[in-house]
Amino acid sequence: MLLQTTQADADTIVTVQSIRLDALIAPQFGEDMRQIVNGGAQRIVLDIGAVQIIDSSGLAILVSILKALNGQNGSMVIRNASPTVLNLFKLTRMDRVFTITAKV
Amino acid sequence: MKAMDHIHPTTPAHTLPGRPLYEAWIPATLDEVSRLCAELNVLAIDRCGVEWAAEIDLGLTEVLTNVVRHGYGDDNCGRIALSCTVEDAHWLLSVLDQGSPIPADLLAQADGSVFDFDPKDLDSIPKGGMGLALIRSCFDALDYVAGPTGNRLHLVKNLAPLGV
Numbered sequence: 001m002l003l004q005t006t007q008a009d010a011d012t013i014v015t016v017q018s019i020r021l022d023a024l025i026a027p028q029f030g031e032d033m034r035q036i037v038n039g040g041a042q043r044i045v046l047d048i049g050a051v052q053i054i055d056s057s058g059l060a061i062l063v064s065i066l067k068a069l070n071g072q073n074g075s076m077v078i079r080n081a082s083p084t085v086l087n088l089f090k091l092t093r094m095d096r097v098f099t100i101t102a103k104v
Numbered sequence: 105m106k107a108m109d110h111i112h113p114t115t116p117a118h119t120l121p122g123r124p125l126y127e128a129w130i131p132a133t134l135d136e137v138s139r140l141c142a143e144l145n146v147l148a149i150d151r152c153g154v155e156w157a158a159e160i161d162l163g164l165t166e167v168l169t170n171v172v173r174h175g176y177g178d179d180n181c182g183r184i185a186l187s188c189t190v191e192d193a194h195w196l197l198s199v200l201d202q203g204s205p206i207p208a209d210l211l212a213q214a215d216g217s218v219f220d221f222d223p224k225d226l227d228s229i230p231k232g233g234m235g236l237a238l239i240r241s242c243f244d245a246l247d248y249v250a251g252p253t254g255n256r257l258h259l260v261k262n263l264a265p266l267g268v
Contacts, residue, residue: 020142023169024134053145053158055165056234067226084158091241092234096223 003032012041016048021058030061037065042074049080049103054088066098077101125151125188132175132182132201137168144188151190156263160195163242166235167199167257175203175255195261197243205250206236214240 002025004015014036018025036044044065048054054062062078069076078100081089086102089095126144130136141161148157168184176182185200214236221228240246245260 020138022134022138022141022165023173024138053141053161053165055162055169056238057169059234060231063226063229070226084155087155087158088162091219092238093219093221093223097226097229 002028003036005036008045011043011045012036013045013047014041016046016051019050019052021048021051021054021061023055023057026055026057026061029058030064033061033065034068037068037072037074042069042072044069044074044076046076046078047080048078048085049082051085052082054085059088059092059094062094062098080104125190126186127188128186130184130186132172132184132203134169134172137165137172137184140186141165141168148195152195152263156261159242160197160261163239163259163261164197164199166239166242167259170206170235171199171201171203174206175201177204193263195259195263197259197261199257199259200254202254205255206248208250210236211248216241 002016002018004017006013006015014033016029018029021029046062066076068074076098078098080103081100082103086095086100089098089100126147128140130140141164144164145157145161148160164186168186171182171184182201182203185198187198189196210233214233216237218230218233218237221230239259242261243259244262245258247258249256
């Protein structure tokens with residue numbers, strides 16, 4: 001299972017259980033996230049602690065999900081990013097788009 | 105004879121100077137790309153640490169994904185040859201394919217400007233082009249030659265290995 005979902009008050013915690021969010025995984029990730037958003041989740045906390053690599057395909061999906069959420073006054077924060085994933089967000093300036101916290 | 109038969113990791117045009125670390129000749133599918141990049145990541149972590157390995161992994165993932173999606177497109181009979189050598193503090197990667205070449209202007213224009221969008225305006229985020237820019241960011245040098253018998257991309261990553 002790619003995503004594990006739990007509820008914490010008003011937050012929907014979505015934990016990614018794949019090491020790679022690359023072009024192979026991105027379509028399924030996008031589909032699964034859209035189901036969560038369409039299912040009514042307004043405040044998503046995306047835990048990417050297990051993820052070691054996100055490529056441009058994975059980033060594109062994250063942007064599309066954020067757009068969908070913004071369109072329904074929702075929000076998404078990303079937590080538990082590894083240093084290498086954080087570097088990618090900084091490199092692509094996506095750290096200015098997403099609220100993202102580092103892995104502790 | 106299949107078109108890819110002559111592109112084999114041991115053909116002279118494919119070899120790079122230095123000690124071979126990894127060689128592969130894979131079907132051009134995203135499954136194989138993911139598997140290969142994950143394997144190389146493990147080797148790279150062992151030799152040069154997590155951060156450098158992640159950059160090599162990301163850059164190579166973008167390269168190979170482009171070959172699968174844009175080089176071969178719907179042609180699922182394509183193959184990709186990869187060779188990786190390490191010489192002192194330099195990682196040298198060579199990618200060979202017989203798909204459609206990368207348009208020269210796209211490669212030339214792939215710089216960090218694709219990341220200069222307005223972060224408050226999600227619609228200003230480019231829908232494409234980040235892959236090529238990431239490739240240029242992850243490697244210190246790249247040399248691309250598109251020819252009648254195939255395309256060859258050489259990538260160089262300069263780094264200091266662990267313990268040196």
